[in-house]
Amino acid sequence: MDPIILYKIILAVVVFAVSLGVAAYMTWGERKLAAILQDRVGPDRAGPLGLLQPIADGLKMIFKEEFIPAQSNKWLFILGPSFFMLTACMTGAVVPWGSGLEIGGLYYPMQVTDINIGLLYLLGVVSIGVYGIMIGGWASNNKYAMLGALRASSQMISYEIAMGLSLIALVMTTGTLSLAEIARQQDEGLAYVVYQPLGFLIFLICAFAETNRAPFDLPESESELVGGFHTEYSSMKLGFFLFAEYINMFISSAVMATLYFGGYNFPFQHELGLEGNTLAIVQAVVLLLKIFIFIFIFMWVRWTLPRFRYDQLMNLGWKVLLPLALANIFITGLVMYFTGKLA
Amino acid sequence: MMLTNRSKQVVQKELTLAEQLYFPAILKGMLITLSHIFRKTPTVRYPEQKREIAPVYRGQHVLKRDEAGAERCTACGLCAVACPAEAITMEAGERKKGEEGLYREEKYAAVYEINMLRCIFCGLCEEACPKEAIFLTDRIVPSSFTRGEEIFGKDKLVEPADQRVDVSKRQTKAVLDFKQDKRHYHNQTHSDRLLSR
Amino acid sequence: MITEYLFWFLAFVSVFGGVATILSRNPVHSVLYLILTFFAIAGHYLLLNAQFLAAVHVIVYAGAIMVLFLYVIMMLNLNRLDAEKRTLIGKVTSAVSAGLLLLVMVGVARGGSEAGEAPAESIDAGLVENLGQVLYRDFLLPFEMASVLFLGAMVGAVFLSKKELNS
Numbered sequence: 001m002d003p004i005i006l007y008k009i010i011l012a013v014v015v016f017a018v019s020l021g022v023a024a025y026m027t028w029g030e031r032k033l034a035a036i037l038q039d040r041v042g043p044d045r046a047g048p049l050g051l052l053q054p055i056a057d058g059l060k061m062i063f064k065e066e067f068i069p070a071q072s073n074k075w076l077f078i079l080g081p082s083f084f085m086l087t088a089c090m091t092g093a094v095v096p097w098g099s100g101l102e103i104g105g106l107y108y109p110m111q112v113t114d115i116n117i118g119l120l121y122l123l124g125v126v127s128i129g130v131y132g133i134m135i136g137g138w139a140s141n142n143k144y145a146m147l148g149a150l151r152a153s154s155q156m157i158s159y160e161i162a163m164g165l166s167l168i169a170l171v172m173t174t175g176t177l178s179l180a181e182i183a184r185q186q187d188e189g190l191a192y193v194v195y196q197p198l199g200f201l202i203f204l205i206c207a208f209a210e211t212n213r214a215p216f217d218l219p220e221s222e223s224e225l226v227g228g229f230h231t232e233y234s235s236m237k238l239g240f241f242l243f244a245e246y247i248n249m250f251i252s253s254a255v256m257a258t259l260y261f262g263g264y265n266f267p268f269q270h271e272l273g274l275e276g277n278t279l280a281i282v283q284a285v286v287l288l289l290k291i292f293i294f295i296f297i298f299m300w301v302r303w304t305l306p307r308f309r310y311d312q313l314m315n316l317g318w319k320v321l322l323p324l325a326l327a328n329i330f331i332t333g334l335v336m337y338f339t340g341k342l343a
Numbered sequence: 344m345m346l347t348n349r350s351k352q353v354v355q356k357e358l359t360l361a362e363q364l365y366f367p368a369i370l371k372g373m374l375i376t377l378s379h380i381f382r383k384t385p386t387v388r389y390p391e392q393k394r395e396i397a398p399v400y401r402g403q404h405v406l407k408r409d410e411a412g413a414e415r416c417t418a419c420g421l422c423a424v425a426c427p428a429e430a431i432t433m434e435a436g437e438r439k440k441g442e443e444g445l446y447r448e449e450k451y452a453a454v455y456e457i458n459m460l461r462c463i464f465c466g467l468c469e470e471a472c473p474k475e476a477i478f479l480t481d482r483i484v485p486s487s488f489t490r491g492e493e494i495f496g497k498d499k500l501v502e503p504a505d506q507r508v509d510v511s512k513r514q515t516k517a518v519l520d521f522k523q524d525k526r527h528y529h530n531q532t533h534s535d536r537l538l539s540r
Numbered sequence: 541m542i543t544e545y546l547f548w549f550l551a552f553v554s555v556f557g558g559v560a561t562i563l564s565r566n567p568v569h570s571v572l573y574l575i576l577t578f579f580a581i582a583g584h585y586l587l588l589n590a591q592f593l594a595a596v597h598v599i600v601y602a603g604a605i606m607v608l609f610l611y612v613i614m615m616l617n618l619n620r621l622d623a624e625k626r627t628l629i630g631k632v633t634s635a636v637s638a639g640l641l642l643l644v645m646v647g648v649a650r651g652g653s654e655a656g657e658a659p660a661e662s663i664d665a666g667l668v669e670n671l672g673q674v675l676y677r678d679f680l681l682p683f684e685m686a687s688v689l690f691l692g693a694m695v696g697a698v699f700l701s702k703k704e705l706n707s
Contacts, residue, residue, distance in 0.1 A: 035384075036379070036380050036384075037376045037377075037379050037380065038379065039379055039382050039383075039384050039385065040384060040386060041384055041386045041388070044388070076572075115591065116591065116667060116668070117591045117592055117595050117668065120591075120592065120595035120596065120599065121595055123595075123599050123603075124595050124598040124599045124602075124603060126603075127598070127599050127602070127603025127604060127607075128598065128602055128603050130603075130607055131575070131607070131610075134607070134610055134611075134614070135572070138568060138610075138614050146614065149614065150611065150614060150615060153607050153610070153611050154611065156607075157604060157607055157608070160603070160604070164599075177668060300373060300376065300377070301373070303376060304369075304372050304373050304375075304376040305369065305372065
C-alpha cells in the first residue's frame, strides 16, 4: 500500500483515539475543576486522584439498561446520538496537529487532510451537528426533549451566523481557507488574535453557544426541561450525547488555538536548535497545551456564570454579536484598504 | 420590621455604560471563582480520616457487665420510659438457679432491643438507669442495607466479657456522685423515703 | 474507476432520497430524506471538483434551510391526518403546475445537452479563487441584484411578522 495512505489511516485513527481519550479525561477534569472551584475534593475514589473515574463511568454507561420509549421512533431514536457523535468526531480531520514528520525520505504532514476549503468544511460540519440533537429530541416523543431540541436548533442557527461572519474577517486577513496554511502563516508572522481580537472574542462566545456549554446550556437546562433533548435517553446512547459535547469542546478548542493563537507554533521555535521530527512532536505537545488552556476556560466559565434567559440569549446573538461581527468585517476591510494589503 | 441590618432596598436603576458592556462583571466573577482554586477544602475523607469527636460523644449504646462479668440490667424499664423517641423495648426474665454468674439481679432482660433508626442519641436512657447498665459510647452506629439490621438486640448491645467497653469518659466521678446523692428524690429508694419521713 | 462507482452510488442515494421524500407519510421523515438527497448532491459537486459549492450547499441547504424546515414542522407538530382535505381543483392545479415545471426542466436539459462540454477548463474551476473572480468580475451586477432581492425579501418577512403596523 502507498505509505502516505497508510500513514493517513494511522493518523486518522490516532486523532480519533486522542480526541476520545482527551474527552474521557475532560469529564474527569470537569468534575475535578468544579470541585476545586467550589472548595470540594471531587472524584478521588477510583484510582489515585480518581484517575480511573472515566473508565468506571464508561463501564457504568455501557452496562446500564438500553431503554427505548414505546411511543418513540426507534430508528431515529438511535440515529440521533450516533449522528451527533459522528459530526463531533469529523471536525478533527482538518486540524493541523504539527508541521510534519520526515520518515525514510518521505514527508508526512501531521494533518489528516489538508482540504483547501478547511474553514468551510468546519462550518459545514458544525451546521449539520444540530441534526443529532433535533432528531434525538423529536424521536423521543417527549415534550421536554422536544423543547430542548427546538431550543438547541434555534440557538445553534443563531450563533452559527455570527461565528461564520467572525471567520470571514479572519479569512480576509489570511487570504486562505486552509487551516494548514493559516497555521503556517502564523509561524512567520504574529498570532492572528493580534489582528482579530474582536473576531476572536465573537468566535469564543459562539463556540460556547455551539457546544451547548454554560452559560448557553439552555437545550439541556436541568431546572426547567428535566434533561432537555436527552431526557428519554439512557445507557450509552445518553453517554454518546454527553461525550460528544466534550469532543466538541476539544475540537473547538483546537480550532481556536489553530486559527487565533498560532496553532502548533510557539515563540522562538526555530532558535531552540530543534530539528525536523523532534520539533514536530514538540509542536504537537504545544498545541495540546494550548487546547488544554482553552478547555480550562470552557470549564472555568461553566462553573462561574449562571445560565442566560432565552430572550437574553437571542438578543445577544442577533442584536449584539451579529452587528459586532459585521462591524468587524467592515473595520478589517478599511484597515486592509488603508494599509495597502488588498491584493 | 428589621430582622438584620443587612437588608437592602431593591432599586431598578438604569445600567451605566460600563455595566452594559457586561464583560467587566464577568471578569470579576471569573476572578472570584479562580481565587477559590487556592483555598483549602474543608472535606474530611471519612473512612481514612476521622473527625475529632467530643469526649462526651453520644454514639452506639452498650449494656455493661459488672466486675464479675454479670449483666447489670434488671429490666426495670426506666430507660424505655425515659426514651423520647420510644426506641427501646425489653422483655423481663427471671433468673434461674446457676445463672448467678450471668445476671446480677433476680430479674433480668431476656430481650433488649434498641431501634437505631428511631434513637436520637439524647442520652436520657443513660441518665434514667439506676443500675449503671446502659451507656452511650463513642462508637458510630454502622450503616446497613435493611431496616431490620438497624434494630440492635442483646447480641450487639451487651459488651463481651473479654472485651470491655470503656465508658469512663461518660461515667466520671461527678456523674457517679450525682447518681448516688440521696438529696435528689429520684436517687432515693423506698426505704430511704420511709426513713426520711 | 472509484469515482465512477461513487457516482453511481451517489446517484442512487439522491434518487432514492428524492422518491422517499415524496412517498413518506410523515413530514419529518420527508425532511430527513430530503437532507439525505442534499448530502448526495453535495457529493456530486465534490466529484465535479467544486468543493466550494459542495461546502456551501451543505452549510446553506442542509445546515440552515432544512434545519428551519424541520424546526417549523416540529413546532407545528404536523400530523399525517392533517393532509386529508384536498379538493379536486387543488389536485388539478397542482398536477398542471408540476407538469409545466417538468416541461421547463426537460426543455432546459435538452437545450443543455447541445451546449454541454463547455467547462472543464482546469481542475481548479470550482475553487474559491476562480469562483470569486467569476462572481465579482463577470457577474457582479446580477450577483448584487440577487443580494438586494434577498434583502428586500428579508425586510418584507420582518414587516409581515409585525402585528401592529402603526406602533
